[in-house]
Amino acid sequence: MRAMRLAIGVALLALAGAAQATTVVIFVDPLTLDKYTRIFDTPGPDRVLMCMAPPSTSECTEVRLKKRR
DSSP states (O other): OHHHHHHHHHHHHHHOOOOOEEEEEEEEOTTTOOEEEEEEEESSSOEEEEEEOTTOOOOOEEEOOOOOO
16 A cells, blocks of 8 residues: 555656746836736746836846745
């Protein structure tokens, strides 16, 4: 019975998919200051970026995330 539980546990770990991180991009219109958000599933850590809305060419600013436990 102990070997069966161990085999099931290993099988579940092997079949579990990797969790996807989320990148949230907040676009800000420079003229009206309207904001809209786009969410992307990306590899790597979770990130939040604030960017000027297209067609502007400025770089994005990374917003710090507060880690809660």
